[in-house]
Amino acid sequence: MKNPELDPNKALDVIREIENMAGMPNFDLEQREDIQVKIRVNEQVGPAMFRPDPLIPGGYIANSLTIRAMRPDIFVLGESLEDFSAEIECACGKTLDVQFWKLCPFCAREIKP
Numbered sequence: 001m002k003n004p005e006l007d008p009n010k011a012l013d014v015i016r017e018i019e020n021m022a023g024m025p026n027f028d029l030e031q032r033e034d035i036q037v038k039i040r041v042n043e044q045v046g047p048a049m050f051r052p053d054p055l056i057p058g059g060y061i062a063n064s065l066t067i068r069a070m071r072p073d074i075f076v077l078g079e080s081l082e083d084f085s086a087e088i089e090c091a092c093g094k095t096l097d098v099q100f101w102k103l104c105p106f107c108a109r110e111i112k113p
Helices: 008-017 064-069
Strands: 039-041 060-062 087-089 095-097
Touching: 039 064
Parallel strands: 039 060
Antiparallel strands: 087 095
């Protein structure tokens, strides 16, 4: 991986170090659940958008650039994703959170934090 700031293993190390008020690990990584989401190409969906798939229950549709731009390794620790939020502004003027994107889903530029 070119940029260590975007390394999912580094993010996992940070998750392992998070402790609760009692000094115990806050997340039980042994009970983790890997979830795969089915996403089909539909060029009528706007950039950086996902819509429920009318053909695949629980699936989504997105345009091809959005699918290419997505990070394949997103950590979800609960309802809040703010702990890993890292917003940058792309050269095209769009604000992106690098925890979700490896390319800009609007202009296809590589994200460089």
